[in-house]
Each structure stands twice: as structure tokens, then as C-alpha cells.
Amino acid sequence: MRFAKPLDRSRAPRPGASVLLACVLAGFTATGSPAAAQDAQALQLRALAATCANCHGTDGRAVGEGMPRLAGADAAYLAAQMRALRDGKRPATVMHQLAKGYSDAQIDALAGYFAARK
């Protein structure tokens, strides 16, 4: 249990704690490597997708009936809907205003992300 111990930094000083931890944590590699760049991109995409989650549920898994579920939807469909909302071709109360905040590249990335959720 990590929080079980009282802190004792005198015995275990942690200069550059984040770098040290990065080496210890399995599955992640040091800054600058190609693998780290991939991990950083994956994290950034998850964070971008999280901007939809406030209304559409974490990872697009909406609860209740009122909000469309994004998880598992077809990527081309999602991207086309976002563009139609953004361009005023699909009427909306609020989504047309939000869709205008996202670029084409972001829309495509989001559509791919949500399509890959289950």
C-alpha cells in the first residue's frame, strides 16, 4: 500500500523524481525515444477525447437516453456528423457551437478514437 508509510525523504531523496519513475514504470520509456513519442500521442488523444466525456460519458459511454453514445460508433459517421454540425448542415441546440471549436484533424482523430471503444 503506497500511502501506508509516513513520508521519509531523508532516506530516499528523489532528485528528478519524474525521470526516475519513468524508467521504473513498465510499458513506458524515456522522453525522446520513438516509443515515448507514441505514448505521448496516445495520452494526448485520450485527453482530447475526454473533452467530449463531460456530456457523452467517459470514453463516449453515455448514460441514460438523452445523449448519443459515441463509443463503438462508426468513425466515418461520427466525423461526418461533426462536420455537418460545424458547417450548420445539421441543426442543433448546442453541438454546432461546440463542433466549431475542433479542427478537421481533431475531428478525424476523435472519430477514430471513439470508434475503437467498446
Added chain:
Amino acid sequence: MQRRQLIRAAAAGGVLAALGGCASRGGVPARAQVVVVGGGYGGATAAKYVRLLSEQRIDVLLVEPSEAFVSCPISNLVLGGTRTLADLTTSYDALTHQHGVQRVQDRVASIDAAQRRVTLAGGATVGYDKLILSPGVDLDFDAVQGLRAAHEAGTILQAWKAGPETLALRRQLEAMPDGGVYAITVPEQPYRCPPGPYERASVIAAYFKRAKPRSKVLILDANPDVTSKGALFKKAWSELYAGMVEYRPQHKVVAVDAAARSVKFEVQEDVRADVLNVLPPMRAGQIALQSGLANSNARWCNVHWQSFESTAARHIHVVGDSIQLAAGMPKSGHMANSHAKVAAAAVVAELLGLELNPRPMLNNTCYSFVGDDSVIHVASVHEYVAAEKTFKPVAGSGGVSAERSALEARYALSWARNIWSDTLG
């Protein structure tokens, strides 16, 4: 013992008990520890998303004194009589059981930024690699003469933090005779939930229209005009509550007289009301002030926007209503949830040695009830602009409702269910 069982055991046995024992770290690889202070929209979201975004590689302890989360958004409907406090209440159990967030029901008494540790009110000391602070706002009762005593006596309420006081204000409204006056005072900006006072006035007017139609709602605003969705609120007041709702700008409260049930203003004449709802000026939560983090006018916390790290202390990230906001950002629950995700991603990136997101995004959607089944919204999208080191609204995005509607009332309730799920589920 499996990790999940460990977490459950800790939750069941109380994290505090665990905090005192077991000091061995021999052979166990170092895991990063994040402590989150405050379990509101900002803190609960941060705790969950550090776990999610790190794929459970980072341990999270959430320090929050309340037993359960009670939402401020939707709480005006309790005053209007169409929802109960139970409808706004969500357990913290899913954070613990589904996401492995450890939780301690306590307050943070002090922060030692140099040693990177917090001391809890209960006495335990906990170390952190990163601290995420989401203390919300404190109401500055002493800024209004007589208000602290009137509030402690239960005579003049705020009910700006949803909970028992929401029910107490509802009881005052129920007890008020038909023909009475309810008055709400609005502090100068910035304060938590800009449209909140106007929504409250609207749903209380809806209640009066149903139950005591000779009564009146007075909005006494320190600001020069309605601070959010002004045209839509004013239209609703004139069309739905003609002769019942009165809006008076430029009314800055300086004192209250609980016995006379009256309010004194800086300039304007005194106002008497049967139910007085005085919202004093607000500032960052006490723990931020006492820790030297409220470095904007000794009132709000300045942050580096790319990561939400405090400009006053390394490794402390501040999110939600307690920060000095960037242009176009309201102090809202949705915005706090959005801040928390950017901060969580930055904390995860730093602890895992990954590059910080060069262009984080966030958004806000804020629904306001103007009647029992009639709602308006304001929405915005914000992006981090590296050249200016701040968030700015994305040009062309955002806006308000074209008109109030029952459709948006359904969306508002659906928004609430989904953000509660995203924050706590």
C-alpha cells in the same frame, strides 16, 4: 493479495488505519503518488483521470471531508421544489472500487511544498510526487457587516454550496406567506457559477407562480448588468414572470440587519425582504490561501496554463473555481471537470516522462433553468495558445441558446447524469 483486493481492503478498513502502519518499501518498485485535495467536480475528476490516463500506473489518494458528492449544478431545482437533495448526491464508491482511487474522509490541514507532503486534520502525513488541489471557493462572510452572525444563526442563508443549507433555504421559502418577497444579492464578479443567481431567481419565481402567486422575487446585483445569458434571462422574466421578478443592477451589499431582515448597499437605499439570500464575495478555498497559492490579489490562484501547475509552487496543480481564470472561462462545474482532465494528463505525462501536450483543449457547457421545464445554455471551446501561454476561446466557437426550450431542459438533466458519471462513475 491482488491489487484490487488491496484497494478494497483499504477502503473497507479505512485508509487512515493503513496510513499509520506498514512502513516497508523493500523490493517494491517505486510508484508515483498523486494526492488530490477536494472531491468536487475538479478533484474527483482529477483523481479518476490520473488513474485512467496512467492506466493505473500511478497511485491516487483523494482527501475529501464529505461522505458523498453533492452537486451544486441542479441544486436550484431543490429550491424550486422539483428535485430533492438525494437527486444531486453521488457516492464516491465507484472511484474507489472501479478506479482504485484511495480515499480518506478528512481535510488537509497544511501543505509542505518543499518536502512535498500534506498533513491531514486527523494528524497523518502523506507524501506526494504531485499534488492536485481543487479546494473550490470560500464565501467571505466578513466582507458584509453582520452577515457571519446572521448566517450562523440560520437567519440569512447562502445555499451556494449545495447541502443541508439548500434544504434550510427551501424551508424558508415554503414558510414565506403568499405576498412575501424573496431577495437574492449577487456579488461582484468573479464568483462561482455566474448564471446561478439568475437561475435561482427564475426557478423560485416558477415555484411562487404555482404556490404563492402574489409573491415577488428581487435580484439585487452588485454588477452593472446580468453577468451571463443576460438577454435570455431578461426575456424569460418578462414573459414568464411579469410583475413578479424585478432586476436591480448596481446594488453592492455592505451590511445586513438580520432582525429587520434588511440589506444595506454601498449607494442604493436599503431593501427589506421576507427571505434574504445574500451571496458574499468569494475567494479560493482556505487551504490555497494559507499555503500561499492564492497569488492573484490574495484571492485566486495563478497557474501555468499548459499543466495547471501553480505559479507559486512546483508540483502543485490547482484546478476549478479557486484559480484566476483565463479569458472567457467561467467558474463552473463543467469547467472544473475540464481543468482537471488537462491537469491530470499533464501530471501523468510528467510522472511517466512523456512530453507535455503542446495544445491541450477544454470546453464548457452550462445549462440554466428559467422555468420548471424550460432551459437556456452557454457553451465555449478553449485551446492552449503556446505563443501566449494561456487558454483562449477558439474563434467562431461557442454561443448561447437561440431561445429557451423544453428540449434543452431534457439535455440539461442528461448533462447532469453524464457529468456525474464522468466525474465519479
